[in-house]
Amino acid sequence: MTTTLSTQQAVVQPPGGTRFERWLHDPNYQAFWLLRTGFFLAPVLFGIDKYFNWMTYWPKYLWAGFPHFLSVSPQHFMYAVGAVEIMAGLLVLLIPRFAAYAVAAWLAGIITNLVIISAARGQVVYWDIALRNFGLLVGALALGRLAVGIHRAQLQPNGKS
16 A cells, blocks of 8 residues: 655745735734834934933943044044934934944944943943943844845745746
């Protein structure tokens, strides 16, 4: 007696329809919008806080060499950092395919700053914050890749390559 098994390949195509329908049914689209929203809100809110220091006193996380090199106070340097963060958040909202990589590069700069501080100060170390920012960097890279996929799917709505 012989038994044959047939295998069927399940082809998963993103559902068409409105953006709301895609939001409800497509996990890639949901992940894209979650990351896009997070990488819009967080930089904008943190950027605004650089002007007010409500959450923390931001200059304490800054290596003194950066503002010294530009001959500005640490707080004035953080004002510029805040402006860059606000701009990065707005760009993620408008052009996530490109801005996500700019945010990843910005996070790499933040990590570098935190590593320099942690290595130089001895007692005051920010390795945990640097590691958290590395996780955010990976999330920004994932947003960039998802944004490319979503963009391609919008250009070719029938799922054809």
